[in-house]
Amino acid sequence: MNETISEIGARIRAGDVSPVDLVQSCLTRIADRSDLNAFITVLEDSALSEAEAAAAEISRGQYRGPLHGIPISIKDLVDVAGVPTTSGSAVPPLHPTRDAPVVQRLREAGAIIIGKTNLHEFAFGTTSDESAFGPVRHPFDPSRSAGGSSGGAAVALVEGMCYGSVGTDTGGSIRIPAAACGIVGLKPAFGELPCEGVVPLSTTCDHVGPMTRSVEDARLMFQVLRGTRVNDAPVPSSLTLGIPTGYLLERLEPEIRSAFERLQAALTSRGHVLVDVTIGLARSTPDVYLHIVLPEAAAYHARFLAQHADRYSPNVRNRLETGRYMLAEDYVRAMQLRERLTRDVSGTLAACDALLLPTLPIAAPPLGVQSVDVDGRPEPVRAAMLRLTQLFNLTGHPSISLPAGVTTSGLPIGAQLVGPAGDTDRLLAIAAALEPQITAGPGSVGGGTG
């Protein structure tokens, strides 16, 4: 059921599996686990038609490539022609007549659009529990959040409802649910994938990217989404990985910290070199992020707030309203500090192949909580979940979350790699090389015993 795209794609190409059967299987899983609220719109009829067309093409020898006949889900923030784009909100939806370019590229590659996944309303949250379509529930513990904002996409992958998902990431919204649910989530370099046809949250921080079951699948999807081949240049067998000191790692849930320490020991034992790096301004990240994202989000939502304020979830509405009070001078200060942060991160990457840090400082939190305990101190859940990811939305560096074992209660842990500016291809090659060492299987991290 939970094969990767590369595995099932080979079977489709060989004629051992029919895309129609694959779609049927995904539709059954969607219906069986509807309690998780992973999907907002299921495109049953069109997906079956597309699967029949794909099967006919492939049988005629017209195989398009690794995504041909593969069911893919789309976060309901991204336009699919003829399907409402709800953004997880009770605010009246958009009615797109054209596919977003990323959807169009998937169709050209022969992918089957199986449906549109649930999310935190307007992608403005990390827990996916504020959605007009019900909270997205964690597949391993339905009383917990699946992370967000692309929570439905992550659940769909874990539960076999699709083979790949398109998510969006403004502060971590691909990587956070990927880590919380135990899958791979790639935020490419800023601007690498088009955000046209995607409801914006913060136009200078928004990214589109793939969510998959393996790094190889992320590479396959990313290649199609970008429209150009990924450079597969090999990486050295011994990599130098930068471990950020200070702000980013100073507050972790104890289980996350011990898992990360085991991972570092496992990587060192396999010949990689780990070095401490300092990102000078990292502590200012949440302040810089807040003063950019809030006004940019408010600018887009002003017209909808004027007409439909009462249709928003109260928390989402209130945060958007605060963005309308931000001063332009503080936005400019934030943008200037952002440039310094970008230089600082690039500076650390000059001395190593990639940065390595946890994706989340906590495991998946219970649904509905506003505050979590992190290393003995209460903290707003949103701030905690964004802490290790939002920096790289500000700087635009590509980053990817990989599954890195589970906690003692069985909740997934994610490890995040951050690559050189503008070089997602290199990051994917590094992630592929490290994947076997990071993703060592259920119950273990980095080889389990380190």
Added chain:
Amino acid sequence: MTVHDWLKSAIEDAERRDLPALKPLLEAIAKSTEALRKAADAR
């Protein structure tokens, strides 16, 4: 505009618009703005 003056003005406007729930959020933003300006001034 000082952060103090901004906060006072923003809270007054939010109350005028019958959005009292914004007050704690605006107060949190004011703290963040102080930190942002301090970081910017430290250049």
